[in-house]
Amino acid sequence: MTALAPAASSALAASLAAIAGDRHVLRDASSLLVFEADGLPGHRAHPLLAVLPGSRDEVVAVVRTLAAAGVRFVARGAGTGLSGGALADGVVLVGLNRLRRIVAVDAANRTATVEPGVVNASLSRAVLPLGLHYAPDPSSQAACTIGGNVAENAGGPHCLKAGVTLNHVLAATVVLPDGEVVALGSADGEAEGYDLLGAFVGSEGCFGIALDVTVRLMPNPERIITQLADFTSVDDAARATSAIIAAGILPAALELMDNATIEAVEASVYAAGYPRDAAAVLLVEADGAAAGLDDDARAIDAICRANGARDVRTATDAADRARLWQGRKKAFGAMGRLSPHLVVQDAVVPRTKLAELLAAIAEIGARHRVRVCNVFHAGDGNLHPNIPYDATDPDESARVDAATRDIMRRCIDAGGTITGEHGVGTDKLGYMEALFTAPTLDAMCRLRDAFDPARRANPGKVVPVHSCREWTGAAAWRAARE
Amino acid sequence: MTGATAAAIHAASASDVVAAVHDAAGRGGALRIVGAGTWLDAGRPVRAGAVPLDISALRGVTEYNPGDLTIAVRAGTTLAEVDAATAEHRQWCPLLPWGRDGGTIGATIATATAGPCAGALGLPRDLVLGAEFVDGRGSMVRAGGRVVKNVAGFDLVRLVTGAWGTLGVITHLNLRLRARPAVDETWSVAVERLDDTAVARIDALRLGPYLPLAAEFVNDALARHLGLGDTPQLLVRLGGNAHFVAAARAAVLALGSAAEHPGTAWASLRAAEPARASTWRESGAPSRWPLLARSVMRRGADGSRAVHAHLSLARGVLRVSTLLDTGDDPLRAGAAWRTSMRCVRERPAADDAGGDLTGAHRVAGADALARRVREAFDPNGVLNPGILA
Ligand SMILES: Cc1cc2nc3c(=O)[nH]c(=O)nc-3n(C[C@H](O)[C@H](O)[C@H](O)COP(=O)(O)OP(=O)(O)OC[C@H]3O[C@@H](n4cnc5c(N)ncnc54)[C@H](O)[C@@H]3O)c2cc1C
Numbered sequence: 001m002t003a004l005a006p007a008a009s010s011a012l013a014a015s016l017a018a019i020a021g022d023r024h025v026l027r028d029a030s031s032l033l034v035f036e037a038d039g040l041p042g043h044r045a046h047p048l049l050a051v052l053p054g055s056r057d058e059v060v061a062v063v064r065t066l067a068a069a070g071v072r073f074v075a076r077g078a079g080t081g082l083s084g085g086a087l088a089d090g091v092v093l094v095g096l097n098r099l100r101r102i103v104a105v106d107a108a109n110r111t112a113t114v115e116p117g118v119v120n121a122s123l124s125r126a127v128l129p130l131g132l133h134y135a136p137d138p139s140s141q142a143a144c145t146i147g148g149n150v151a152e153n154a155g156g157p158h159c160l161k162a163g164v165t166l167n168h169v170l171a172a173t174v175v176l177p178d179g180e181v182v183a184l185g186s187a188d189g190e191a192e193g194y195d196l197l198g199a200f201v202g203s204e205g206c207f208g209i210a211l212d213v214t215v216r217l218m219p220n221p222e223r224i225i226t227q228l229a230d231f232t233s234v235d236d237a238a239r240a241t242s243a244i245i246a247a248g249i250l251p252a253a254l255e256l257m258d259n260a261t262i263e264a265v266e267a268s269v270y271a272a273g274y275p276r277d278a279a280a281v282l283l284v285e286a287d288g289a290a291a292g293l294d295d296d297a298r299a300i301d302a303i304c305r306a307n308g309a310r311d312v313r314t315a316t317d318a319a320d321r322a323r324l325w326q327g328r329k330k331a332f333g334a335m336g337r338l339s340p341h342l343v344v345q346d347a348v349v350p351r352t353k354l355a356e357l358l359a360a361i362a363e364i365g366a367r368h369r370v371r372v373c374n375v376f377h378a379g380d381g382n383l384h385p386n387i388p389y390d391a392t393d394p395d396e397s398a399r400v401d402a403a404t405r406d407i408m409r410r411c412i413d414a415g416g417t418i419t420g421e422h423g424v425g426t427d428k429l430g431y432m433e434a435l436f437t438a439p440t441l442d443a444m445c446r447l448r449d450a451f452d453p454a455r456r457a458n459p460g461k462v463v464p465v466h467s468c469r470e471w472t473g474a475a476a477w478r479a480a481r482e
Numbered sequence: 483m484t485g486a487t488a489a490a491i492h493a494a495s496a497s498d499v500v501a502a503v504h505d506a507a508g509r510g511g512a513l514r515i516v517g518a519g520t521w522l523d524a525g526r527p528v529r530a531g532a533v534p535l536d537i538s539a540l541r542g543v544t545e546y547n548p549g550d551l552t553i554a555v556r557a558g559t560t561l562a563e564v565d566a567a568t569a570e571h572r573q574w575c576p577l578l579p580w581g582r583d584g585g586t587i588g589a590t591i592a593t594a595t596a597g598p599c600a601g602a603l604g605l606p607r608d609l610v611l612g613a614e615f616v617d618g619r620g621s622m623v624r625a626g627g628r629v630v631k632n633v634a635g636f637d638l639v640r641l642v643t644g645a646w647g648t649l650g651v652i653t654h655l656n657l658r659l660r661a662r663p664a665v666d667e668t669w670s671v672a673v674e675r676l677d678d679t680a681v682a683r684i685d686a687l688r689l690g691p692y693l694p695l696a697a698e699f700v701n702d703a704l705a706r707h708l709g710l711g712d713t714p715q716l717l718v719r720l721g722g723n724a725h726f727v728a729a730a731r732a733a734v735l736a737l738g739s740a741a742e743h744p745g746t747a748w749a750s751l752r753a754a755e756p757a758r759a760s761t762w763r764e765s766g767a768p769s770r771w772p773l774l775a776r777s778v779m780r781r782g783a784d785g786s787r788a789v790h791a792h793l794s795l796a797r798g799v800l801r802v803s804t805l806l807d808t809g810d811d812p813l814r815a816g817a818a819w820r821t822s823m824r825c826v827r828e829r830p831a832a833d834d835a836g837g838d839l840t841g842a843h844r845v846a847g848a849d850a851l852a853r854r855v856r857e858a859f860d861p862n863g864v865l866n867p868g869i870l871a
Contacts, residue, residue, distance in 0.1 A: 108769035110689075153633045164631065166640070167608050173845055182848040189765030189798060193870065194649070194852050195594070198607055198640025202633045222691045246549040248572065248661025289691035292726030348629040352549040380631045381550075420631035428634070435634055439621040443859070444636040450854040462635060 004071065009048060012069055012092075016051045019061045024052040024098075035076065035093050039140075040084040040427050041341040042391035047074070047088035052095040056115065056173070056211040059094070063209060064179035066092060072456040073177075075205045077117060077148030080140040082344050083425025085152065085204045085461060094209065096147050102126055103212055110217040111170060111187055116147025116210045123215075132217040135162035138421070139329045147210050153202030155421035157253040157328065158285075160379040162218060164421065166201045171214040174200060174207070177452040187214040199447060204423050205458040207451035221252075221287035225297040226315040228324055229282040229304035230275045234258050234362070234374075236308035237280035238355035241378040243303045244284070245351050249296055252287040254379030255328055256280055258358075261335070261375040261386075265327040268334035272327025278310075282378065283328055331375040332386065338371075339388040343400055347411035348420035351381040360410045361385050368403040370396075382420035383411065409434070424462045432464055441467035490516070490534035496614065496622060496653040502535050503620040503651070506864045513864055515647040517558060517586035529868040537588060540653055543567050545628075551659040552611060552628055557588025557652045564657075573659045576603035580801070582753045588652045594644030597752055598696035598719070601796025606643050609658045613639050615650030618860025628656045641855070647866040649859040663695065663721030668743045669734050670715045673699070676779060681772045683737050684716065688768075688795050692730035695721040697795040698751065699771070701778045704790040708750055710743070714779040716795075719748060754790060759803040768798035778802060 004012065017025040026032055027049045036044045048071075053059045066073050074088035076095050086093075099115035102123065106112070107130050114123060120141040124133040137156035138144055144154070150172065155164040162168075171185035185197030200207050231237040237256055244254065257265070262274045262281060274281055282304065286296045301312045315321035327334075335342050349357045358374065361383070365372035376384035385407055389400045408418055408431050418424070418431045432441060445468035449455070491513075493499045506513050512532035519538075538558040545554040548571040555564060562583035564575050579585070579595035589595075591613070594606045603609075612626030625638035642650050673680060688697065696719040700708065705715045716737065720730040734740055755761060764774060771793060778791035778800065787807065793800040 106767070106769075109767045153637075155631060159631075163604075163608065166637075167604070176851070180850070181845050182851055183845045184848055188767050193644075193848075194855055195607055195640045195644050196848050196851060196855070198643070199637050199855075201640075202637050206636070219689070219691070242549055245551060248664075250661075289693075289726060289729065291692075291729030292723045295723045295725055348631050350547065350550045350552070350629060352547060377631070381629055382631050415628050417627045417629050417632040417634045419634050420629070421633055423633055424635060432635060435627075437622075437624055440623045440625060440638070441635070443617065443621060443623045443625070443638055446858040447636050447638065447641060447855065450851065450858045453854075 045087040045089035047093035077145030085425035240307035256378035260373040270330035349416035517589035612656035614654035701791040
């Protein structure tokens with residue numbers, strides 16, 4: 001498939017405008033500017049055009065038009081993705097931001113059906129009067145969409161106990177890239193047959209576009225206890241994390257921030273009152289039924305102290321808790337002040353190897369002369385070694401790349417994975433062959449082909465093209481013919 | 483292939499499985515995957531002539547790191563073996579599926595069999611971290627990983643979980659574990675009537691903060707069979723620290739006259755389905771549990787046949803077993819139940835069924851998609867053909 005000729009592209013734009021309206025088909029460079037990047041720094045791609053449908057019907061019509069024309073496309077929610085998943089290089093971008101209706105809330109069964117453009121935090125806000133919330137809480141929740149969350153199988157601090165997006169999605173209506181509309185999963189009792197919904201969650205926009213999603217809502221906890229444990233060594237904080245998990249305590253959230261992060265946060269407008277001289281802090285939250293919660297909090301306190309915490313303090317009220325969390329949730333923003341760009345990685349390691357990996361990351365950072373700020377979902381072993389840098393400086397960029405590669409290698413060697421919540425996108429394509437065998441990557445390609453035989457949805461993402469045997473075969477065949 | 487039953491193939495390694503699949507595909511034959519064989523058909527027969535592929539020798543824990551709360555096991559490992567290995571560290575694999583503990587973990591995942599604790603502790607899809615499987619083309623696939631969070635690549639783990647072996651022969655699994663609750667109590671509450679008051683009380687427990695590990699509504703015949711009493715019962719399992727369980731116990735005692743039981747009641751309930759029975763499963767929105775419960779609570783017999791029924795409150799899943807006499811046709815025996823269930827199964831019109839997703843864009847099931855998936859992983863129909871028909 002080559003780029004569309006200008007005339008064909010104008011004809012396509014006209015058909016799409018007939019569906020979504022002239023105002024919602026964008027072609028000129030200046031209006032496309034906002035769609036040129038997502039949350040992955042240093043990467044830009046120019047979409048052929050952008051179409052912003054306003055209803056599920058319009059999305060279906062758009063996808064069918066693209067199918068008829070054999071045109072490739074990329075779905076986009078809020079564009080906060082950190083792996084380049086929403087980058088559209090010379091293909092049509094389908095923006096879903098206008099689909100922000102909460103279609104139905106079923107309080108008796110604690111479910112909500114929402115359009116894909118509904119912003120994560122606004123769903124929780126909408127069901128607050130019912131005493132419910134949507135549990136997966138990516139730090140970007142004020143902006144990111146449920147459609148994007150489903151596509152990335154997003155996580156968040158409170159996914160330690162509550163589970164990630166996969167565990168909260170009951171059903172989805174999906175338009176497949178060929179225009180067929182299918183119902184996956186079931187909101188009304190448990191579905192039989194293949195777990196195609198499970199396969200769709202985390203498919204990074206390659207399996208079709210979610211038109212609506214039915215999610216589980218959780219009751220707001222009776223009580224919340226938030227603790228901040230202050231450590232003089234990162235190693236101690238990591239060991240305390242492993243010890244809490246190994247003791248069988250399942251906090252709602254267990255986040256680690258190192259000194260570089262604390263410094264960045266405390267120097268910013270998001271200052272949370274973290275001890276600036278701490279080597280690391282753990283933010284630990286226990287929530288749920290009131291009875292028994294103090295016991296968990298006491299046990300957490302004791303384990304932290306036994307592992308070298310100088311102090312463990314408990315949030316005194318809701319405002320204090322909000323402040324402690326603000327530092328964590330805005331940590332990326334705070335780091336943004338350090339330099340123009342920020343690499344955000346999200347490898348995962350077994351929880352007993354956290355201390356070892358954090359030491360390795362520190363060594364790698366020093367060796368490549370880059371500054372690594374660790375702020376991550378420690379309870380899940382989900383690292384976020386963030387590296388602030390200047391992408392216009394080729395030497396620094398090269399060192400950042402090298403450090404990132406070394407960190408990934410160490411995480412894979414430790415029995416971990418390359419991404420716990422941000423997805424592969426384009427950013428981590430290069431690591432897929434280090435993580436998966438060739439037959440496994442081929443099986444992934446076959447699964448994608450069942451959803452999208454023409455390979456028009458989010459082309460070139462997630463699995464390296466050359467890993468798909470049949471595709472490679474076709475290319476070789478074409479080359480031989482020419 | 484001929485109709486004669488071929489001798490079973492006993493796989494001693496994953497590469498034996500690869501060889502068996504290649505061999506079967508080469509002959510145009512089929513394989514019927516067998517774990518411990520405790521629940522072979524599950525009312526879903528495989529095409530006649532399929533050669534049994536016995537994987538029960540693929541057995542044992544290959545890696546267990548208690549500090550990570552994860553375990554790696556070969557697929558033929560029995561649930562009892564997983565339980566014994568993890569009990570040492572006060573952990574467990576909380577699947578606790580319906581059936582006997584002699585069943586294999588591979589079959590549990592392949593059939594996505596849940597159990598009474600699934601509402602609180604997770605369905606199979608929530609607890610599998612990684613799976614090694616041999617697909618119908620003889621490819622050895624290593625999906626997922628060992629860590630508790632992982633979004634690298636497309637999710638082949640969810641794909642084989644619940645596929646009944648039709649997309650791959652599972653040979654090895656990585657599972658998430660949980661700590662066993664410090665306090666673990668089992669109570670039963672007699673449910674004489676399911677009037678509005680009783681429903682409201684039980685709903686308060688179901689939706690309240692003291693979420694039980696399990697809450698299973700048991701009909702009269704099954705209650706008798708389990709020695710819980712002559713009336714329908716709510717069997718509740720409470721787990722957590724001492725203060726939590728004390729508060730939860732108070733919530734249970736408020737429901738009515740309650741009796742405490744040993745935890746073995748759960749193993750008995752899980753294994754209650756007799757060898758000769760016709761079993762149906764109904765699943766609806768959890769809020770409609772009273773409808774399901776009322777339809778079975780005192781219907782302990784279907785003619786001369788006993789009927790055992792139990793319902794998982796948190797998930798709204800009902801299982802009804804009609805005990806068969808020799809000579810009974812299993813399909814006919816359950817027919818009366820299926821008819822009586824139809825009213826429950828019918829969906830009420832949703833507030834906004836289609837929204838603006840109008841008739842022109844009718845929503846199909848996903849049958850065609852499922853067929854394409856099957857063809858992508860088992861193009862020759864080698865693996866358990868017919869089991870999902
Ligand atoms: C400051 C910051 C903090 C973050 N914190 C977290 C965190 O804690 N946890 C976490 O998991 N992530 C986090 N992220 C990453 C990002 O927010 C999530 O991946 C989020 O789910 C992306 O949603 P989005 O709407 O922005 O999707 P986009 O970036 O627009 O798209 C992401 C992918 O989803 C696809 N897509 C979008 N909508 C649909 C649809 N309707 N159907 C099919 N495919 C679709 C796109 O094609 C693309 O591949 C963070 C990002 C930022 C910038």
